[in-house]
Amino acid sequence: MSVVQMVKIVGLGAVALTLSVEWLGWLFCRLWPRKISRGPLKEVFFFPTEVACTEHLFTPNSPFPCPCPLPHNINTSFTRLLGHILSASSSLDLCVFAFTNLDLSRAVLALHTRGIPIRILTDMDYTLITGSQIGAIRRAGICVRCDSGAVHMHHKFAVVDGRRLITGSLNWTLTAIQSNKENILVTEEPDLVLPFITEFQRLWDVNDPARRHLPSIAEKPASLVL
Amino acid sequence: MSVVQMVKIVGLGAVALTLSVEWLGWLFCRLWPRKISRGPLKEVFFFPTEVACTEHLFTPNSPFPCPCPLPHNINTSFTRLLGHILSASSSLDLCVFAFTNLDLSRAVLALHTRGIPIRILTDMDYTLITGSQIGAIRRAGICVRCDSGAVHMHHKFAVVDGRRLITGSLNWTLTAIQSNKENILVTEEPDLVLPFITEFQRLWDVNDPARRHLPSIAEKPASLVL
Incomplete structure (x- = not known):
């Protein structure tokens, strides 16, 4: 050949x-x-959600089934949202306008008990609404910062473990979850998650109480500007 | 070999x-x-946005520059949002809680003038707020349906050309755009867009005025259930 x-x-x-x-x-x-x-990961949940028992998410190893009268072991938009929050293993950054939901508050407190670092940014005016969970969360020792500007801190997003974004129209309230038409989008797409991480850090720094009373460079007299 | x-x-x-x-x-x-x-496509915009001239987006072929005193040709979160809305070439489905922003209303009316089919779903209570654009949009002949339930239709999303999702915390109001801390996420990822398309169609059908006074199967007397 x-x-x-x-x-x-x-x-x-x-x-x-x-x-x-x-x-x-x-x-x-x-x-x-x-x-x-x-x-x-890419998921979308819509609300209102069915009302179902969430006890198994908090006590998965309990030998006794929950005796409450709600439907059990149902996969709803809310149980999936709760599951994502409770899946946090290294951090939870939460930026939410209104926070009154008891189950979500319990989830945040459960993560805190597990020693997971949590940072919560919320709107100052909305910490005063009936049923706000911010007081209980603060008393548990979780770090909360409030945006006290004249306008609203209207975000409703969370970043779990620095890589999973949960965002949408849904405030963390009972009305939002059980009554309103709402949406939640969950993704680990870096191009979508990273901007939220950066914005959270920016708002966290801006709302540092230690910096609140320091004049910004723009507010200083011209002669003091370096 | x-x-x-x-x-x-x-x-x-x-x-x-x-x-x-x-x-x-x-x-x-x-x-x-x-x-x-x-x-x-994957984009994230944060608000409040800088106030800038948007005239070039509406009249791109104008031989005269806009004489308004605002900064021109600046790429802001709002101009990018407006650009996405104005890019619609075959359809716009909008599902928004509050709609008072004049530029966004102008964009919707411009698309309607171009003959692009538009469907708007909004919250009945919020069509009555000061500055609501829903009346003007309806008078132009655009199809609007209102969710008149006892709770809120709190979504704030749009689907452009059946493939581009715009969603987030931002209502279509001036306060949301120029004052509040808000976010908008834009994506063409099918796994994220398709659930919103399905949910829009579901809510659109549920809020069809022709169906509003028909009893649902669950409301019919038991003997009439087939």
Whole structure:
């Protein structure tokens, strides 16, 4: 066999194998599209949610089933939201306008008991509404900062473990969860999560009580500007 | 050359080529990570936004620059949001709690003038607030449906051309845009967009005025249930 023939055969073989690998990949994707990882976590939940027992999320190892009259072991938008919050293993940063929901407050306190660092940013005016959980959370020793500007800190997002964003229209209130039409989007897509992490840190720094009474550079007399 | 030798050469050549293709792909991704498409559109904007002229977005071909005293040609969170709305070429579905912003109303009316089908779902109570644009939008002939339940239709999302989701904490009001701390997330990721499309259609159907006075199956006397 001549060198030219050998090169032809090698070339054809290589092309055939490459095409086969590509074709097999395509076929696999078509046959089992959901079994292939479709990138980072992406979920959407809508509210109002069904009212269901959430006890199993707080005491998963309890030997006794919860005796409450609510439906048990139902997967609702709210149990999935609670599950994401309770999944935190290294940090929880929460930036929420109104916080009155007792189950979500219990989840935050449970994470604190587990020693997970928690930072909460909220709107000063809305810490005063009936049923606000911010007082109880502060008394438990969790670090809370309030935006006390003349306008609203209207965000409703959380970042779990520095990588999972939970955001949407839903305030952490009972009315929002059980009555209103609301949405929550959960994602680990870095291009969406990182801007929220940066904005949280910016708002956290801006609302540091130790800095609140320091004049900003813009407020200083011109002669003091370096 | 024997057949065995030929098969060996063909096999080795194929493996070498396949590995080379994979390795070149990996190298390309490492050297130019940002030049590779990173999947569907993903953007996040925060508010409050700088106040800037938006005239160029409405009249891009105007031979005269806008004489208003605001900063011109500035890329702000709001101009980017407006740009996304004005980019609609086939449809706009809007589901928003409060709608008073004049620029956003102008954008919706501009799309309507271009003949783009628009559907707006809003909260009945909030159509009555000072400055609500819903009346003007209805008078222009745009189809609006109101959720008149005892609780709030608190969503704030839009779907542009059935593929681009705009969602977040931001109501379409001047206070939200120029004063509050707010967020907007824009994505074309199908796993995130499709649930919002489905939920919009569900709420649109539920709030069809023609169906409002028909008893649902659950409301019918038991004997009438089929």
